[in-house]
Structures are given as C-alpha cells and as structure tokens.
Amino acid sequence: MTISNIMVSVDLGAAASDRVRLAAGLAERFGSKLTGVAGRPVLGPIPIGDVLQAERAWAAEERSAEEDLAAAQALFAREAAAAQSRAWRSVTGSPLAYLAAQARSADLVVVGRQGPGDGDPGVMAVSVGPLLMEVGRPVLLTPPGLAHLAAKRIVVAWKDTREARRAVHDALPLLARADKVHIAVVGPAADQEGAEDAAAYLSGHGVTVTTHLLRSPEISPAEEILRFARREEADLMVMGAYGRSRLREWIFGGVTRDILQTTPLCCLMSH
Structure with a gap:
C-alpha cells in the first residue's frame, strides 16, 4: 500500500510551520504529493445603521481574509520544500468544510492538536474532532513543536x-x-x-x-x-x-x- 497524496491543514497559528514540515517529511519519504489546504472565513461586520459603513467594513474583512490566505500559502511554500510534488488549495470560507471536501483526493490528512494549553491557532484552524466525524479519511494528529515523524x-x-x-x-x-x-x-x-x-x-x-x-x-x-x-x-x-x-x-x-x-x-x- 502507498500514500500518494498527503493533505495538511495550514493556518497562521504558532504550530503551523512545524506541522507543514512534518507533513513534507512524510511526503518526501513516501514519494507522495503534499497538498496544503487553507480556509479563511469572512467574519461579518457588527450590525450598524450606516449601510455604507457596513459595506466598507465587509470589504475590509474580505481583504483581510485574502491577505491571511496569501500568508498561509507563503508559509506552506516555505516550509514544504522537502516534498518534491506540491499543490495548494484555499478558499474564502469555512476551513473545516473545505478541508473535509478536499480530502476526497487524499490518503492522509494532517492537522494540529488543539489542547487547552496549546494557544489560540486563529480562525483558520481546523478542529480535529469535527473533522474526524466528517472526513472519511485517516487523520494524523500532530502536537505543537514536532517537525519530524520517523514512525519507527x-x-x-x-x-x-x-x-x-x-x-x-x-x-x-x-x-x-x-x-x-x-x-x-x-x-x-x-x-x-x-x-x-x-x-x-x-x-x-x-x-x-x-x-x-x-x-x-x-x-x-x-x-x-x-x-x-x-x-x-x-x-x-x-x-x-x-x-x-x-x-x-x-x-x-x-x-x-x-x-x-x-x-x-x-x-x-x-x-
């Protein structure tokens, strides 16, 4: 049996870089493609009376979402160098729903642990519990601070x-x-x-x-x-x-x- 496509959840939390490096190391070892996946929800503005101001707030939030996705893509490109074959997928929307859908083409999905003491990974993080219930693929849970998995x-x-x-x-x-x-x-x-x-x-x-x-x-x-x-x-x-x-x-x-x-x-x- 082989692993042809490893999919890794990318966010802007402190543990993201190590997670991508770990996934890239696995992809290099198995000769797999590594696919980085990110979603950034657009958070709606607080209801206010001025419609024009609300539109401006929404536009600013959309720009912020696009900037976060660009930053996540840059992080992936930087940390995934060990993988010979790489791909990137991102969406302005729910990171959980998007990763669960994209995993139809994955053999293994890599996500980060989110324990009480692990800090806030931000709005782009994927919670592993709901993902496990939806994804229909094996999920590799990685603790913060681990950038390599020998699996020996x-x-x-x-x-x-x-x-x-x-x-x-x-x-x-x-x-x-x-x-x-x-x-x-x-x-x-x-x-x-x-x-x-x-x-x-x-x-x-x-x-x-x-x-x-x-x-x-x-x-x-x-x-x-x-x-x-x-x-x-x-x-x-x-x-x-x-x-x-x-x-x-x-x-x-x-x-x-x-x-x-x-x-x-x-x-x-x-x-």
Whole structure:
C-alpha cells in the first residue's frame, strides 16, 4: 500500500510551520504529493445603521481574509520544500468544510492538536474532532513543536471495534516500514479483545508485532496507553476515534477526548 497524496491543514497559528514540515517529511519519504489546504472565513461586520459603513467594513474583512490566505500559502511554500510534488488549495470560507471536501483526493490528512494549553491557532484552524466525524479519511494528529515523524516505533491502541480495525488498515503503509510495532489493549477484559487476531492480520502484511495486555486500575485508559507509549519510546500511536454527532454537537468518549487534547506524540486516528 502507498500514500500518494498527503493533505495538511495550514493556518497562521504558532504550530503551523512545524506541522507543514512534518507533513513534507512524510511526503518526501513516501514519494507522495503534499497538498496544503487553507480556509479563511469572512467574519461579518457588527450590525450598524450606516449601510455604507457596513459595506466598507465587509470589504475590509474580505481583504483581510485574502491577505491571511496569501500568508498561509507563503508559509506552506516555505516550509514544504522537502516534498518534491506540491499543490495548494484555499478558499474564502469555512476551513473545516473545505478541508473535509478536499480530502476526497487524499490518503492522509494532517492537522494540529488543539489542547487547552496549546494557544489560540486563529480562525483558520481546523478542529480535529469535527473533522474526524466528517472526513472519511485517516487523520494524523500532530502536537505543537514536532517537525519530524520517523514512525519507527508504533503503538496500536487496540479495541475490537470497527474504528480500530479501520485505523489499523489505514496505517498499514506506516506500520509496514516501522522497526517495532506494539499492539496494546487496555482494561480488565483486555484478553477478550482479539489482539492476537489483529497481530496475525498485521503479520500477514509483513509487519512484526508484539501484543501487550494493560490492566492497571490506578490510572485512566488514556494515561495508561500514553505511559506505555513513552516506555516503548514510540513516536506514533494508531487508534480508532470513538464518537458520534448529535445535532452537530461532536461527542467523543473519554479516551478519544483525552488523546485529542493531550497526546504528546503523533496519533493516526480513523473513525
């Protein structure tokens, strides 16, 4: 399996440069095209009585949006130099809706973590939770400050669900190139989650795997899987994203929510 097109969300937040460099490094390694994608909503003016003044405010906001998109394109061109094949797509509109639509031509979508302590990435940022629910593609979540992903030591956070099976399948190009792959199952019923069958599936694709059953009752499942990943010096985690939409409210379970906000390593997720 190959990765032919990697799509990266570009905004003007502090972590954007590292995210683009990380995606460009992956594209160079896999011989993939790297596509930068940005959306900038035009924020409507505050209602006022003077129609002419409102029109001027709207025109100024449109100019600001165009300038932000140009700045994002320049950032992408500067930081994506490692990728041999590059493309750029942008729109004056919703960054989430635009990225979700453009991802129809992508094999992998790269976005940034947005935890409580990660700072404000601005109006061009794409929230990974809603994106996971809409995109229909694997999403690589990258923490701030990471500009390179070797993906040589990978932890698969396994649970016998559709989402986890999808994530393992989507991650095969990376798993096949890893030096070490660990399947880790968390919880008191860890031995009933079919980890050995998941390992056999990967072995059939040439991946050498070890399985681990983690049953610590003292800490949360998210903390336990992240502690295991640190112990194994992993730089990538693969897992299913468990959530649902209710009237456009994006609801995720505890483990998914905690990983989305706090993961210190890259995480490939599928829903």
